[in-house]
Structure formats: C-alpha cells, structure tokens
Amino acid sequence: MAxxxxxxxxxxxxxxxxxxxxxxxxxxxxxxxxxMTGSPYPEGTFGEAEPHHKLFRYPIFGAVIGFTxxxxxxxxxxxxxxxxxxxxxxxxxxxxxxxxxxMTLLFSVIVTILGALxxxxxxxxxxxxxxxxxxxxxxxxxxxxxxxxxIKKAEDTLKKFGAESTKRGWE
Amino acid sequence: xxxxxxxxxxxxxxDLVSPIIRSPKWFWMTIxxxxxxxxxxxxxxxxxxxxxxxxxxxxRPVYWxxxxxxxxxxxxxxxxxxxxxxxxxxxxxxxxxxxTRAAEVLTLFSLIAALSNILFHVxxxxxxxxxxxxxxxxxxxxxxxxxxxxIRSPFVWDPVAVGTYLLSTILFIYxxxxxxxxxxxxxxxxxxxxxxxxxxxxxxxxxxRQWKIQATTPILLSALVLPIFVSxxxxxxxxxxxxxAVEGWHSTIFAPYFIIGxxxxxxxxxxxxxxxxxxxxxxxxxxxxxxxxxxxRLLVIVATIWLFTLFLEWIFALYPLEDPEIALxxxxxxxxxxxxxxxxxxxxxxxxxxxxxxxxxxxRSAKWMFFTTILVxxxxxxxRFLIIIPGLSRRTELSFNWGSYSPSxxxxxxxxxxxxxxxxxxxxxxxxxxxxxxxxxxxxxxLRHVIxxxxxxxxxxxxx
Numbered sequence: 344m345a346x347x348x349x350x351x352x353x354x355x356x357x358x359x360x361x362x363x364x365x366x367x368x369x370x371x372x373x374x375x376x377x378x379m380t381g382s383p384y385p386e387g388t389f390g391e392a393e394p395h396h397k398l399f400r401y402p403i404f405g406a407v408i409g410f411t412x413x414x415x416x417x418x419x420x421x422x423x424x425x426x427x428x429x430x431x432x433x434x435x436x437x438x439x440x441x442x443x444x445x446m447t448l449l450f451s452v453i454v455t456i457l458g459a460l461x462x463x464x465x466x467x468x469x470x471x472x473x474x475x476x477x478x479x480x481x482x483x484x485x486x487x488x489x490x491x492x493x494i495k496k497a498e499d500t501l502k503k504f505g506a507e508s509t510k511r512g513w514e
Numbered sequence: 515x516x517x518x519x520x521x522x523x524x525x526x527x528x529d530l531v532s533p534i535i536r537s538p539k540w541f542w543m544t545i546x547x548x549x550x551x552x553x554x555x556x557x558x559x560x561x562x563x564x565x566x567x568x569x570x571x572x573x574r575p576v577y578w579x580x581x582x583x584x585x586x587x588x589x590x591x592x593x594x595x596x597x598x599x600x601x602x603x604x605x606x607x608x609x610x611x612x613x614t615r616a617a618e619v620l621t622l623f624s625l626i627a628a629l630s631n632i633l634f635h636v637x638x639x640x641x642x643x644x645x646x647x648x649x650x651x652x653x654x655x656x657x658x659x660x661x662x663x664x665i666r667s668p669f670v671w672d673p674v675a676v677g678t679y680l681l682s683t684i685l686f687i688y689x690x691x692x693x694x695x696x697x698x699x700x701x702x703x704x705x706x707x708x709x710x711x712x713x714x715x716x717x718x719x720x721x722x723r724q725w726k727i728q729a730t731t732p733i734l735l736s737a738l739v740l741p742i743f744v745s746x747x748x749x750x751x752x753x754x755x756x757x758x759a760v761e762g763w764h765s766t767i768f769a770p771y772f773i774i775g776x777x778x779x780x781x782x783x784x785x786x787x788x789x790x791x792x793x794x795x796x797x798x799x800x801x802x803x804x805x806x807x808x809x810x811r812l813l814v815i816v817a818t819i820w821l822f823t824l825f826l827e828w829i830f831a832l833y834p835l836e837d838p839e840i841a842l843x844x845x846x847x848x849x850x851x852x853x854x855x856x857x858x859x860x861x862x863x864x865x866x867x868x869x870x871x872x873x874x875x876x877x878r879s880a881k882w883m884f885f886t887t888i889l890v891x892x893x894x895x896x897x898r899f900l901i902i903i904p905g906l907s908r909r910t911e912l913s914f915n916w917g918s919y920s921p922s923x924x925x926x927x928x929x930x931x932x933x934x935x936x937x938x939x940x941x942x943x944x945x946x947x948x949x950x951x952x953x954x955x956x957x958x959x960x961l962r963h964v965i966x967x968x969x970x971x972x973x974x975x976x977x978x
Contacts, residue, residue: 381523381697382956383725394723398730402738420647420662431666441671441749448742449678452735456685459731460716463724465692467717475700477720478693481523481956484720 348488349498350379350472351506359389359483362504369500371487379477379484389483401458402451409450413443472512482507519799520964523956530952531701533795533944540794541945548938555931558924559634567637569924576906576919581635584929586898587779588628588936589676589750590772591891594780595621596683597743600736608962609808611954612800616791616940617784618687619949623939624783625680627932632673634928645673668753675749679742686735692718693728693953747772754901761838762846762905767830771823778813778820778863779894782887785809787940789884791949800950803878810877817868817890842908852904855896863893 353359359378366376373392386393417439425433460466476482485506487497498509521529533541562569572579595617602610633639647662663670696718699711718724751772754763765771785806792801831839846852867886876882907918921929943949965974 377721379720380722380725381527381720382693382953382960383729384722384957384960386722386726391722394721394726396723396727396730398727398734402734416647417665421665424661426661426664428664428666435666438666438671441745442665442674444745445671445674445678445742448738448745449681452682452685452738452742455731455734455738456689459689459727463718463727464721465716465718465724467719470717470719473719478697478700479524479527481527 346488347491347494348472348486348512349494349501350474350510350512351485351487351498351501351504352474352476352482352508352510353485353504353506354482356384356388356483358505359485362485362501362506363390365504366487366497366500369496371489371497375488377486377488379473379486381478381481389485396462398455398458398462401455404458405451405454406447408454409447410443412450413439413446416446417442470512472510474508474510520962521799521955521959523959526952526955526959527697527701529797529799530948530950530955531698534698534946534948535702537945538794541941545938545941548934548941551934552931552938555927555929555934558927559931562634562924563639569922571919571922571925573917573919575910575915575917576903578635578902578906579919580899580921580925580929581631583895583898583902584932585628585631585635586750586772586902587891587895588624588631588932589747590776590779590894590898591783591936592621592624592628592679592683592780593743593747593773593776594778594782594784595619595624596679596686596739597777598781598784600740600743603732603736604740608958609805611958612797612950613784613788613805614954615687615690615951616787616949618683618690619940619943620780620783620787620936621683622680622687623936623943625676625683626939627936629676629680630932630935631928645670668749668756671749672753675742675746679739679746682735682739682742686732686739689728689731689735690951691947692716693720693724694948694951696720697952698947744773747776754905760905761836762831762842762901762908765827765830767823767827771820771827774816774820774823775894775897778816779891781809781813781816782867782890782894785813785883786887786891789880789887791944792880793884795944795949797950800955801880803880806880806883807874807877810871810883813887813890814868814871817864817871821864838908838910842904845908846900846904852900855900859893859896859900861893862889863897 351362353362363376363378367373376391378389378391418434421433427433471488472484472486474482474484477484485501487494487501489497494511498511501509558569570579570581572581598617599610599614599621601607602614633642636642645663665671692715695711696715699708699715702708702711748769751768754760755765755768758764788801788805788809791797828843832843847856867890870876870882870886876886903919907916909916940949963974964971966972
C-alpha cells in the first residue's frame with residue numbers, strides 16, 4: 344500500500360516541538376516525521392532527529408578523480424604527439440603541476456555539489472504534502488508519512504496540537 | 515555590527531522577492547541603455563571579425579592592448595567577489611548575509627566579461643576550442659593532425675584555471691541559490707515562471723537535512739574555491755612573468771602582486787555594487803552603514819598591502835641596475851603620456867580613496883563609498899594598462915621595432931561592452947533571482963536578539 348502524508352502548518356517552534364514529541368510517544372517513528380521550514384533553524388530546535396551525512400568525503404573522491412583526469416590529459420596528450428617545444432622536456436613537471444592543481448580542485452567542487460544534491464535527497468520530483476506558506480510566510484510544516492490506515496489519526500493529532508491547517512499528499 | 519532592523523519572515527520575503535514579481539520602473543530603461551552600448555560594442559566586433567585584427571591598434575611591438583588590459587582587470591574584479599563571500603562564510607561573519615550573493619554574482623559576470631576579451635583578442639575565435647584537449651572523434655578534422663594543446667604554455671594554463679574558476683563559481687552560486695529559488699517558486703503566480711523555478715529548485719522543501727547540507731556545502735566549497743581564486747590570478751600573472759623577453763614583466767613578485775591588486779579592485783567593486791544595489795532597490799533595511807564601514811576598513815588594509823607590493827615590484831626591478839629595466843621605469847614615470855597616466859593611477863588607486871576611507875563619515879556613507887571605489891577601479895584599470903603597454907612599447911636595441919599604442923574605437927567600444935555587460939548581467943540576475951539571500955537574512959534575524967547591558971540595548975547574535 345502506498346504511503347500517504349499529511350502536513351500540519353504551525354506558527355510557533357515550541358508547539359512543533361511538543362507535537363513531534365507527542366507523535367513519537369504515539370508510536371510514530373523518526374523516519375515517518377519530517378519538519379519543513381522556510382529558513383534554517385538551529386539543529387534540534389524542534390527535537391527532530393539529527394540528520395547525518397557524509398558530505399565531507401565527497402571532495403576527496405572528487406580530488407582523486409580530478410588528479411587522475413589531469414594525469415591522463417597532461418601525460419596522455421603530450422606522449423601522443425611528442426613534439427619538443429622551447430627545448431623543454433616532453434613531460435615537464437612544473438607546468439603539469441598547474442593542470443593537476445586546477446583539475447583536482449575542479450573535480451572536488453563538482454563531486455561536492457553532486458554529493459550535496461544526493462545528501463539533500465534532491466532532485467525530488469513529487470513534493471508530497473507541502474504548502475507554499477512554509478517558504479514565503481515563515482510557517483513551520485510538520486509532515487507525517489504513514490500508511491493510509493494511520494493517516495487519519497496523524498491528522499487528528501496535528502489538529503489537536505493547533506495546526507493552523509492540514510493538507511494531505513502522497514509520497 | 516550594532517545597527518539592526520528586526521523584520522518578520524513575510525516582510526523579508528516581500529522586500530527581497532518584489533523586484534522579481536514586478537520590475538522596478540527604471541529597469542527596462544536601464545537595460546535598454548546598456549543594451550545599446552553592448553550593441554555598439556558588438557557591431558565593432560562584427561567589423562573586427564570581418565576585417566581582422568587590423569581594426570585594432572595592436573601592432574608590432576605592442577601585441578597586447580586594451581583587450582588584455584581589460585581581461586586582467588575583469589579577472590581581478592572577479593576575484594574579490596568570491597573571495598569576500600568565501601572568507602566571510604568560512605569565518606561565519608554575521609555581516610556577510612546581505613552581501614555574499616551580490617559578490618558571487620559579480621564574480622560570475624566579470625569572469626564571463628574577462629573571457630570575452632580573449633575572444634576579442636584572438637585572430638580566429640571560431641577555433642578557440644583548439645585550447646581544449648578534445649579527441650579527433652569528437653571534433654573531426656581539426657584534431658586529426660594529432661596535435662594537442664601544449665600544456666607547457668601559460669596560454670593553456672589560463673583557460674584551465676579560468677574555466678575551473680568559472681565552473682566552480684556557477685556551481686557555488688547555484689547551490690547557495692537553491693532555497694531562494696524554492697522561495698520564488700512558491701511566491702510567483704504565473705504558470706510558466708512557476709514551472710521554470712520548480713525545475714530549478716529541484717524540489718527543495720526546507721527539511722532539516724536539506725538545511726544542514728545547505729549550511730555545510732558553502733563552507734566546503736569556500737574552502738575549495740579559495741585555492742582556485744589564488745591560483746587563477748597567479749596564472750594570469752604568469753602570462754607575463756614567465757616571459758623572459760619583456761623586462762618589466764619578468765618578475766617573481768608578479769603572482770602575489772596581481773592577487774593583492776585583484777583583491778583591492780575586487781573588494782572595491784563589491785562595495786560599489788552594494789552601494790548601487792542599495793540605491794536602486796532601496797535595500798537600506800538590509801545593507802547598513804556598518805557594512806560599508808567594515809568594507810572600508812578592510813579596503814584600507816588591502817590597499818596598503820597592495821601599495822607595498824607595488825613598491826617591492828619596483829625595488830626588485832631597479833635593484834640590479836640593469837639598463838633595459840631602468841629605461842622602462844624611466845619611460846613609465848617620466849615620459850608622456852605614461853607619466854600623466856602614472857600619476858592619475860597613483861592618485862585614483864590609492865592616495866584619494868585611502869585618504870578618504872580614513873574618515874568614519876566617509877566609510878559609512880554609501881554615496882562616498884560608491885564614488886571612491888569607482889576611483890579605485892579607474893586606477894586599477896590604468897595599473898594593468900601601465901604594466902602591459904609601456905612594457906611592450908619600450909625601446910629595444912632594434913630601432914625598426916619601436917612603436918607605441920593607443921586603443922582604437924573598436925577596442926574602446928568592446929571595453930565599454932564588457933562594462934555594460936557586467937552591469938546588465940547583475941541587473942538581469944537581480945530581476946530573476948533574489949540578489950540578497952532571503953533565507954540567510956531570515957536566519958540572521960532569528961539568531962539576533964537585543965540584550966540590555968546597563969542602560970544600552972545591544973544587538974547580539976546567538977551562535978550554535
């Protein structure tokens with residue numbers, strides 16, 4: 344059975360925190376609960392589960408790829424047509440270092456960006472339960488994603504805690 | 515930073531997204547005027563393409579003229595944009611919030627302007643792709659010869675470095691822009707813009723995971739972009755410094771000298787841009803005199819370090835007492851028209867602006883900062899001109915090879931094109947995306963509280 348999600352819109356951070364605790368006590372798991380805000384809040388403001396990521400590893404992967412690409416470009420192209428210019432060696436280390444440096448950093452940046460998208464779980468094609476007021480007006484959204492049989496209870500809990508409005512969607 | 519206006523999320527959204535929802539009155543008129551300048555410049559370029567480089571005044575012995583001067587100038591401007599943003603992000607300086615985006619965007623458009631100068635300067639721009647190591651299977655007959663770019667040449671290092679910088683800058687800006695694209699997606703009502711913003715926002719919803727990555731990524735990227743920033747202007751300086759044939763260029767101090775010069779002109783350009791945006795978009799709730807004060811103080815230090823490296827460059831050149839070097843410096847300082855330009859350069863790049871920035875009232879005035887920072891950039895353009903042209907037009911032993919240079923109308927038109935392009939690019943960007951990041955400002959508002967110490971209310975920032 345496909346999962347359904349319900350969004351509750353709140354104004355106050357403390358209310359969101361209380362609602363989240365209550366939902367947890369009612370048996371909802373962390374991976375079924377998600378907070379959405381229009382700007383960053385300090386981590387743990389709502390008592391939400393701390394998101395873990397491995398973003399710091401990506402620049403290193405990128406650097407290794409970039410260095411390898413630079414090695415292929417510099418060594419490969421020069422050996423493919425070994426023409427001596429300016430009396431310099433075919434494989435001259437100082438200019439190769441320039442290319443190594445740039446390529447290493449370039450691929451580090453590219454892979455870091457790809458990593459950031461992956462770790463952010465983006466791109467996300469279907470928005471699920473979402474409301475535009477989260478981004479534009481500073482509302483805090485609390486989404487509960489559960490099976491269809493439990494969605495009504497989740498919605499009632501959100502309303503009970505003072506959600507200004509609720510909205511259903513699907514994941 | 516004591517000045518503070520507390521605003522709600524909705525107010526911030528309305529203020530910063532309104533130029534996207536509805537164009538300000540002056541917008542299309544300004545874009546039209548800039549477009550006209552660009553069109554005039556481009557018509558000169560079409561003529562240059564048709565007639566060849568003869569329409570420029572670049573000829574023996576001055577093979578590098580206004581285009582290369584302009585290239586170095588815009589590379590310099592591009593530097594401080596991302597540098598200001600990266601350093602402020604790394605140090606988590608609170609006052610960064612309203613200015614990082616504008617600084618990054620300045621970098622983007624000035625880099626494109628710099629690269630366009632290379633296109634203007636080369637004789638056969640349609641073969642510019644020869645600089646890339648594309649295999650014959652992709653490119654076809656051109657590379658069928660099996661010849662590859664010569665990586666021992668600084669002219670190959672240049673596109674590698676500038677290309678790396680441009681691509682990194684675009685990715686950097688896009689990553690930092692994601693939450694604001696999502697905001698605009700949710701704010702606009704028209705169907706087609708909504709679809710475009712939705713695609714660009716990639717489904718960003720503002721979950722804690724996304725915000726955490728959003729906080730970490732710019733810091734990581736800043737750490738990666740700063741070494742690129744240092745390398746790019748070093749490599750641009752090596753275009754000159756590794757040439758043993760021109761005495762005035764062959765100097766080991768050129769890399770740091772160019773970098774600090776780039777920071778000087780670039781930070782000035784950021785201040786100038788901030789003042790311009792403040793005036794155009796009425797952003798006085800976000801860009802405060804404190805911001806200009808902070809940048810003004812930074813500029814005094816940067817400008818003085820730059821003056822010191824300029825002094826060192828002269829000392830290193832003159833200390834060996836070699837005749838060609840002395841003749842070149844003599845020409846720069848005592849022979850017309852270089853002497854007038856040299857005096858103008860010193861006064862505009864250092865003496866007038868730095869003297870002005872010593873006064874707090876001037877540092878805190880957007881209007882004064884606007885004019886003084888423009889002066890700096892006039893001076894820094896002249897600096898590059900005075901490095902390149904007298905360096906090449908010095909009198910060598912072969913008298914048939916003597917000559918001078920002044921830019922032709924086509925060259926002046928294309929220089930004007932780059933300025934119009936950068937201003938136009940920034941304005942169009944600000945029409946499509948928020949030029950001040952609303953999410954960053956909102957976070958700043960949330961973390962800021964007024965605390966009472968004795969009889970004073972002090973604006974304080976809470977940090978994790």
